[in-house]
Amino acid sequence: MPILCTDDYRALARPRLPADVWDYIDGGSGAELTLDANRRLFDRTELRPRVLVDVSVCDTAGKLLGAPLATPVGIAPTAYHRLAHPDGEVATARGAGPAGALFVVSIFASRSLEDIAAAATGPLWLQLYWLRRRAALAELARRARDAGYRALVLTVDAPRIGQRLRDARNGFAVDPGVRAVNLDDAIMASSHEHREGASAIATHAAQAFDQTVTWADLAWLRGLTDLPLVLKGVLTAEDADRALEHGVDAIIVSNHGGRQLDGAVPALRALPEVVAAVAGRCPVLLDGGVRHGRDVFVALALGASAVLVGRPALWALAADGADGVNGLLTMLTGELEHTMALAGRPRLGDLGRDAVLLPDRRDG
Numbered sequence: 001m002p003i004l005c006t007d008d009y010r011a012l013a014r015p016r017l018p019a020d021v022w023d024y025i026d027g028g029s030g031a032e033l034t035l036d037a038n039r040r041l042f043d044r045t046e047l048r049p050r051v052l053v054d055v056s057v058c059d060t061a062g063k064l065l066g067a068p069l070a071t072p073v074g075i076a077p078t079a080y081h082r083l084a085h086p087d088g089e090v091a092t093a094r095g096a097g098p099a100g101a102l103f104v105v106s107i108f109a110s111r112s113l114e115d116i117a118a119a120a121t122g123p124l125w126l127q128l129y130w131l132r133r134r135a136a137l138a139e140l141a142r143r144a145r146d147a148g149y150r151a152l153v154l155t156v157d158a159p160r161i162g163q164r165l166r167d168a169r170n171g172f173a174v175d176p177g178v179r180a181v182n183l184d185d186a187i188m189a190s191s192h193e194h195r196e197g198a199s200a201i202a203t204h205a206a207q208a209f210d211q212t213v214t215w216a217d218l219a220w221l222r223g224l225t226d227l228p229l230v231l232k233g234v235l236t237a238e239d240a241d242r243a244l245e246h247g248v249d250a251i252i253v254s255n256h257g258g259r260q261l262d263g264a265v266p267a268l269r270a271l272p273e274v275v276a277a278v279a280g281r282c283p284v285l286l287d288g289g290v291r292h293g294r295d296v297f298v299a300l301a302l303g304a305s306a307v308l309v310g311r312p313a314l315w316a317l318a319a320d321g322a323d324g325v326n327g328l329l330t331m332l333t334g335e336l337e338h339t340m341a342l343a344g345r346p347r348l349g350d351l352g353r354d355a356v357l358l359p360d361r362r363d364g
Contacts, residue, residue: 003319006291006312009328013084013318020170021083024201025314028258029162035258037266038289045268045298046357050344058337058346061100064283064306065228065250067123067150070100071333072348073296075325076257076287076308077127077153077232079108082178084318087111090119092317095325097121099333104153104308107140108180108188117147125230127153129205130213134220136183141224143182150228153252154221157233159211161202162260173200218246232287233260235270237277240284250283250305257288257310268299269361272353275303293335300348301355 003009014022028035061070075096082088089111096103097120104125105116117124126144131137141152166172173194180188191204222229228249234240235255243251253271255264267288275284286299287308299307309332316324345351 003327003331006315006328006332009312009315009319009324012320013315016318017084020167020172023166023170024164024172025078025084025311027164027166028262029164029260030262032258033262034255034264034266038255038258038268039291041266041268041359042289042291042295042298044359046359047294047297047339047343048355048357049342053344053346055341055344055346058340060333060337060340060348062305062348064102064123064285065151067102068100069102069123069306071329071336072300072304072306073290073329073332073336074102074285074306074308075104075313075329076254076310077104077106077155078310078314079106079180080110080174080178081314081317082110083175084314085321087321088178089116091322092313092325093117093120093122093124094322095316095327096329099326099329101329102306102308105149107182109182110178110180112181113140113143113149114147117149124149125151125153127155127232128221129155129158129208130210130217131187131208132210133187133208136187137221138224140182141221141227145225145227151230151249152221152225152227153230153232154218155232155256157235157254157256157260158205159209159213161199161205162256162262164199164202164259167199167201168197171196171198171200215242215246218248222247230285234274235265235267237273240274240277244278244281248282250285251278252285252287252308253304254287254308268302269358271299271302271304272358290332293332293337294339296332296336297339297343297351298356301351301353302358303353 089109126149176192230250232252283305285306286304316328
């Protein structure tokens with residue numbers, strides 16, 4: 001089957017994955033309202049093309065926190081890539097690098113930070129959850145710096161795990177053969193314990209995540225390393241302001257792909273509010289619902305410096321390993337370039353609010 005769009009990777013991936021793993025990747029929280037809303041808002045946003053513009057060359061290249069990128073499409077942090085492919089995050093890194101794309105590696109990666117870095121030819125960031133065991137965070141920050149990672153990304157929308165009904169129904173637990181190898185086994189043990197009617201992911205988070213963390217704790221994390229600090233999970237202007245007050249270097253507008261607070265505002269809806277609050281003081285990225293190059297165009301026009309894709313990267317990885325990841329990123333970048341040409345906006349700097357029409361809030 002020729003792969004012509006992101007959904008083709010999804011169709012190839014689904015029969016290759018066990019049903020419970022598929023639901024773990026594909027599902028959201030609660031009634032999956034936010035999961036659906038992320039995608040629906042992109043579909044309802046309209047483009048305002050300009051004509052009689054020289055679009056013989058359209059440039060998708062840029063920089064992010066000092067790193068050159070051939071594309072503003074990167075890979076969001078998702079756990080346990082070996083659930084999708086035996087080579088796990090090493091294959092993902094091998095696919096992302098030739099595409100000139102950012103890869104944000106999860107704290108729960110199933111390959112070592114060092115092996116991922118050795119396979120990477122593009123920039124890497126490391127994502128963290130705030131664990132009760134701060135010594136483990138400190139060690140990860142040190143290892144990331146030593147291995148050449150360019151930023152730390154703190155996920156801030158998950159003091160506990162959202163009510164993911166698919167995982168509970170499946171009694172989902174991570175296969176013992178797939179481990180979060182960058183953390184001590186004692187920290188991760190409960191993530192492998194199957195119980196009927198319960199998610200081992202949620203059980204593990206309740207035991208391992210520190211729910212007492214506040215803005216004041218960011219100073220400790222910043223003190224561990226000179227790497228830039230990025231906050232992932234910001235959806236309001238108020239929190240964007242607080243982030244900048246605390247010296248954050250970039251913000252990712254995200255509702256965790258609809259996997260945390262069900263009914264939370266779609267990421268695309270929150271983006272203009274956060275961009276306005278930031279007012280150019282740091283880069284703003286977006287994840288959640290991006291499936292097409294057109295979606296990338298929309299997010300960039302609304303002020304994002306880059307977008308991240310999560311589920312599609314895992315679909316591509318399951319479908320064809322490193323080649324699948326590279327194909328996905330190349331395809332999305334090509335779709336973005338094509339949209340830029342047809343919209344009469346050949347440079348990323350040409351993309352502004354005048355390029356799109358968001359639907360009325362009551363309709364989107």
